[in-house]
Amino acid sequence: xxxxxxxxxxxxxxxxxxxxxxxxxxxxxxxxxxxxxxxxxxxxxxxxxxxxxxxxxxxxxxxxxxxxxxxxxxxxxxxxxxxxxxxxxxxxxxxxxxxxxxxxxxxxxxxxxxxxxxxxxxxxxxxxxxxxxxxxxxxxxxxxxxxxxxxxxxxxxxxxxxxxxxxxxxxxxxxxxxxxxxxxxxxxxxxxxxxxxxxxxxxxxxxxxxxxxxxxxxxxxxxxxxxxxxxxxxxxxxxxxxxxxxxxxxxxxxxxxxxxxxxxxxxxxxxxxxxx
Numbered sequence: 293x294x295x296x297x298x299x300x301x302x303x304x305x306x307x308x309x310x311x312x313x314x315x316x317x318x319x320x321x322x323x324x325x326x327x328x329x330x331x332x333x334x335x336x337x338x339x340x341x342x343x344x345x346x347x348x349x350x351x352x353x354x355x356x357x358x359x360x361x362x363x364x365x366x367x368x369x370x371x372x373x374x375x376x377x378x379x380x381x382x383x384x385x386x387x388x389x390x391x392x393x394x395x396x397x398x399x400x401x402x403x404x405x406x407x408x409x410x411x412x413x414x415x416x417x418x419x420x421x422x423x424x425x426x427x428x429x430x431x432x433x434x435x436x437x438x439x440x441x442x443x444x445x446x447x448x449x450x451x452x453x454x455x456x457x458x459x460x461x462x463x464x465x466x467x468x469x470x471x472x473x474x475x476x477x478x479x480x481x482x483x484x485x486x487x488x489x490x491x492x493x494x495x496x497x498x499x500x501x502x503x504x505x506x507x508x509x510x511x512x513x514x515x516x517x518x519x520x521x522x523x524x525x526x527x528x529x530x531x532x533x534x535x536x537x538x539x540x541x542x543x544x545x546x547x548x549x550x551x552x553x554x555x556x557x558x559x560x561x562x563x564x565x566x567x568x
Contacts, residue, residue, distance in 0.1 A: 298329040300354030304345060304369065309334040312359040312383050336360065343372050350376035359384040412461070419458035426465035427451055432476035435465050440559060441482060442466040443475075443532065444490030445525040446516075447500050449543045449551065453490075456552045462559065471528040480536065485562040487538035488555055491529070494522045496544050 301320070303312045309332045320328045333345050336358075342365060349356055356373060358380070360366045366385055373380035392398065426434040428451065435441055439462045442450045450466035457464045467479065479487070492500075501517040515521050533540055539558055543551050 298327055300329050300331065300349070300352045302345065302349045302354055302356045303330060303332045304336050304342070304356055304358040304360065305332070305334050306336050306360050306362060306365065307334065309359070312357055315383055316357050336365065337362075339365070339368055342368055346372040346376065346378065350378055355379035355381070357381045357383055361388065415461045416459055419461050419463050420455065422463040423454040423458040423465075427454060429467040429476070431465075432467075432478050435467070435476065435478045435482060437463060438465040438486065439463045440465075440555060441479070441487045442490060443469055443479070443487060443529070443536075443538070444492075444543075445469055445497070445522070445529050447497060447504065448490040448492050449548060450490060452548045453552055453555070456548050457555060460552075460556060462556075469525070469529040469532055471524060475532060482536075484537045485539075485558070485565075487536050488558065489529070489533035489536070489538050489540040490551075491526065491540060491542050491544075493542075493544040494519060494526055497522055497526075 301316055303309050303316055305312050313330060313332055316330060320330075331354075336342055336345070346356070346369065356369065356378060358366075358369055360369065360382075361384060366382060370380060370382075422434070422438070425431055426438065440457060442453055442464060443466070444450055446468055450468070454464040454466045467475065469475065498517055498519050501522070505511065505517055510516075541551055541554055
């Protein structure tokens, strides 16, 4: 019992312990949960520390609920609890054993997988939000914060690539290159390894733009799909890319996944160089 007279429940976990605490609180609510004191012992990976915690619980005459995936820790906490005749509940072990009977693979037995999966999910969400906010040159101030900056003329797959790469947890900004609009100064302050130039065959681009105009219900003769105009844009785009000394990929008739794979390789190489 605690000093306040409330029963004490220790929650022991090799991760944050949030899952175990949620289950314990759900059960405690059936007994008026305000009558129970909860203590969490997260990131339990050491046998020495585990034994110390069990002794502490014994001194307080409490009980232990745990989520431990490593077999040696699960066995150790049961053996230590038995020494002191402590109530101990394994919240994960029985499920692991049952899943092993119906699934062809053995469990990975890696602590904190749910937490890491959650972290990966939120990083992807953050990356997608970044890509949306910095799509089509909307906010040039974000160029310095991007992992990758995609540049090229209109309809060179900048937005689809940005979203695909965001799904790989990269913060991506993209910027259209238009002869009448000078690129923001921030672009020329970026390391060349962070910038990717995208090009496309002018004839293919003309057809893509014509189709886009038709979809929008605009005249196919518009300047946007004029071949001479496209050639001028491409020349201007190439001059900017040469000035930036960035990597350039031709997206002509290539799937987003194919180009994205090449960009990911560039990012990987850049990180390896930074790490020495």
